[in-house]
Amino acid sequence: MNHILLIDFGSTYTKITAVDIDNEIVLGTARGITTVETDIMNGLNQAIDALFLKTGKLKFSKVLGCSSAAGGLKMVAVGLVPELTAEAAKRAALGAGAKIMGVYGNELNEYEIQEIAQLQPEIILLAGGTNGGNKEVILHNARMLTTLGKDIPVIVAGNKSVAPQVVKTLLEAMTEVVHTENVMPKLNELNIEPARETIRSVFLRRIVEAKGLNKANQFVDDVVMPTPAAVLKAAELLSKGTEYEPGLGDLMVVDIGGATTDVYSIAKGDPTKTNVALRGLPEPFAKRTVEGDLGMRYSATALFKAAGAKRIADYANVSAEDVEAYVEKVEANIEYLPQNEIEKKVEIAMGKACTSLAVERHVGQLETIFTCFGSAFVQKGKDLSDVKTVVGTGGVIVHHEQPKEILKGAAYSESTPEMLKPECPKYLIDEEYIMASMGLLGEVYPDVAVRMMKKYIVRG
Amino acid sequence: MENNKVKVILGVIGADCHAVGNKILNYAFTSAGFEVVNLGVLVPQEEFVNAAIETDAKAILVASLYGHGEIDCRGLRERCRESGLGDILLYVGGNLVVGKTDFTEVHKKFIEMGYDRVYEPGILPDQVVIDLKNDLGL
Numbered sequence A: 001m002n003h004i005l006l007i008d009f010g011s012t013y014t015k016i017t018a019v020d021i022d023n024e025i026v027l028g029t030a031r032g033i034t035t036v037e038t039d040i041m042n043g044l045n046q047a048i049d050a051l052f053l054k055t056g057k058l059k060f061s062k063v064l065g066c067s068s069a070a071g072g073l074k075m076v077a078v079g080l081v082p083e084l085t086a087e088a089a090k091r092a093a094l095g096a097g098a099k100i101m102g103v104y105g106n107e108l109n110e111y112e113i114q115e116i117a118q119l120q121p122e123i124i125l126l127a128g129g130t131n132g133g134n135k136e137v138i139l140h141n142a143r144m145l146t147t148l149g150k151d152i153p154v155i156v157a158g159n160k161s162v163a164p165q166v167v168k169t170l171l172e173a174m175t176e177v178v179h180t181e182n183v184m185p186k187l188n189e190l191n192i193e194p195a196r197e198t199i200r201s202v203f204l205r206r207i208v209e210a211k212g213l214n215k216a217n218q219f220v221d222d223v224v225m226p227t228p229a230a231v232l233k234a235a236e237l238l239s240k241g242t243e244y245e246p247g248l249g250d251l252m253v254v255d256i257g258g259a260t261t262d263v264y265s266i267a268k269g270d271p272t273k274t275n276v277a278l279r280g281l282p283e284p285f286a287k288r289t290v291e292g293d294l295g296m297r298y299s300a301t302a303l304f305k306a307a308g309a310k311r312i313a314d315y316a317n318v319s320a321e322d323v324e325a326y327v328e329k330v331e332a333n334i335e336y337l338p339q340n341e342i343e344k345k346v347e348i349a350m351g352k353a354c355t356s357l358a359v360e361r362h363v364g365q366l367e368t369i370f371t372c373f374g375s376a377f378v379q380k381g382k383d384l385s386d387v388k389t390v391v392g393t394g395g396v397i398v399h400h401e402q403p404k405e406i407l408k409g410a411a412y413s414e415s416t417p418e419m420l421k422p423e424c425p426k427y428l429i430d431e432e433y434i435m436a437s438m439g440l441l442g443e444v445y446p447d448v449a450v451r452m453m454k455k456y457i458v459r460g
Numbered sequence B: 001m002e003n004n005k006v007k008v009i010l011g012v013i014g015a016d017c018h019a020v021g022n023k024i025l026n027y028a029f030t031s032a033g034f035e036v037v038n039l040g041v042l043v044p045q046e047e048f049v050n051a052a053i054e055t056d057a058k059a060i061l062v063a064s065l066y067g068h069g070e071i072d073c074r075g076l077r078e079r080c081r082e083s084g085l086g087d088i089l090l091y092v093g094g095n096l097v098v099g100k101t102d103f104t105e106v107h108k109k110f111i112e113m114g115y116d117r118v119y120e121p122g123i124l125p126d127q128v129v130i131d132l133k134n135d136l137g138l
């Protein structure tokens, strides 16, 4: 018998999934409180006890973990032009599953250095300049970073022509400086995979220990990646499949939380309409975006501002006052759950607004250029109108009675025709809440992971 | 390595889709030993500037074929100064205005807008290459 235990050390809960590899079934799931402040094993043991109550005692041949405990992997990205290398650095960090504390472009000044010091990132990704391009700014920024007064691992992924000098400068103040390929070797050419890999290896070597996750080491073989990276990996597997197990093709994943909403897309996103010119930075095939102002509890007020009372009220078919009252309630008491029909409707509408706005910021846009001679179209970002599958995961969606209503916010809307959102997708729900686990499982048994996702992630 | 080559930014500005001249210029400057960062057609001013900053380009070659050159090209020099590119070389060519306006007028107007060289419609790419090499002291 081959049983594997997969652990997600979340910010609040430690969630575990026991999998029977031979029969490709989930034996059971359970959760405990994440106890990273004291000893991470306390919460994990709690979860394991709960699991064994359901399944009986199990033996595991392998135990793998991912983590977003203690605030997730906090990163700062630095580049030159905000729309170019700074954006590329940000995308690399997001793809690695990081929580982005700040993105900086151009020459860093003293105020920004103070700000970065206060943000307390665990890794800094330093880019700037295409290969053979601008050298001065990344050198300046390296010098500025040495005045941080903090020893933070720095990953250098900028103009290769000055990489050695940049690394040398940083080493004057930092112990861990790792050099990798430029996130933008040529103008408008995105190369984020090497930076993603490097972030992951620094996470493994340094951050796992710094966060006290290594205390779980006697039990857990490896805490291999940040949780969002595991979800991205799962999404990629489910989309592309493996050599022996076909995937579902292009897809999108939405994960709504109390504070943020994450959107993942696995798709090339080329124009689907004719007469469209593609502009701007190319998009990563596997793309993740995070919206810090869209969430159901901690970010309820921010969501209210971003979406507007009317949008939420219209979705819910209630009055704007009802929406406002509910938002105040949940922001004051994040444990609050809807108590009556109106509150239930508002709760769904808030989720739908999170989905809708987060997907609008994730997908590309079609801009019409009016000339005296007719109109031309310019596409920036991914055209996801042909994406046929939208998957919902994360606590809010998974535990909801009507997850599909929330996910419908992902679909194309005639009121915003410029947003290249999926036109007629089907909705799947990660009912057992196993996506992060399947991303981990995919590291060792990719075929099994694909088949299990196809089995357990079902129509909403 | 091609990275030691001098970089020039090339693009067709504004809502202009004429792509053929762009390909010819790209070919001409590449053969002459430059690294051409070609932004293609439909390029907003901002993208010329951003590209020049990130790649440390030494010149920006702006094309406008469809007759709106004056509106589209105005303000690019100011934008360069604003972004720290200062007096980077700016060349412009194509069919800059509608119809057969007297070229000395056109020339004067674009020089005043801050362009270093302004070309007539029939210009041969080789001449432009020679001019650029001179201006850069190559």
Ligand code: B12
Residues within 6 Å of the ligand: A371, A373, A376, B015, B016, B017, B018, B019, B020, B021, B022, B024, B025, B061, B062, B063, B064, B065, B066, B067, B068, B091, B092, B093, B094, B095, B096, B097, B098, B099, B119, B120, B121, B122, B123, B124, B125, B128
């Ligand atoms: C083919 C063509 C089109 C095609 C373009 C296809 C494509 N994707 O490229 C289509 C049919 C789409 C088209 C559309 C239009 N076109 Co048209 N088109 C032409 C045409 C016939 C040839 C252009 C061409 O490819 N020339 C060959 C290349 C090699 O030459 P070139 O572009 O001029 O470039 C050379 C030089 O100018 C110079 N150069 C160019 N750029 C630069 C930049 C620098 C820095 C330098 C130094 C030199 C330089 O070097 C190049 C190489 O030698 C010309 C007429 C003509 N014979 O030139 C009209 C012409 C350019 N078009 C014209 C017009 C008006 C239009 C439209 C507005 C028509 C309409 N009413 O819809 C639209 C505009 C669409 C848009 N938004 O851009 C006018 C422009 C009038 C003006 N400026 O006074 C022209 C001149 C025709 C005319 N005589 O009226 N067009």
